[in-house]
Amino acid sequence: MKIIFTHHAELKIRQRNIEKELVKTTLEDPDFVTESHANRKRAYKKFIKNYLEVIFVYEQGTIVVLTAHWVAKIKKTP
Structure with missing residues (x-):
């Protein structure tokens, strides 16, 4: 599946020194995926x-990465 990065995602990944390859690996083979808002x-x-947390949406068969960051603990969604 095609993966694209928003301008915001590109900026934050660069600021946080996260390799794009790690983001792609997370999307292609995640430990788990949860629903979020919107x-x-x-x-x-x-x-x-x-954990690397990658926030994304599906748009017309494409994964659009919105942001990514490192987390020590996983937030549970209600």
Whole structure:
């Protein structure tokens, strides 16, 4: 599946020193995915001691990455 990054995602990934390849790996083979608000999804994958959380949406068969960041604990959705 095609993956594209918003301008915001590109900026935040660069600021947070996250490799794009790790984001792609998280999306292609997540440990788990949760629903978020406004049709967004959160993909998580553990790398060493922290999880990479990638927020994304599906648009016309394409994954659009909105942002990504490292988290130590997973937030449970209600």
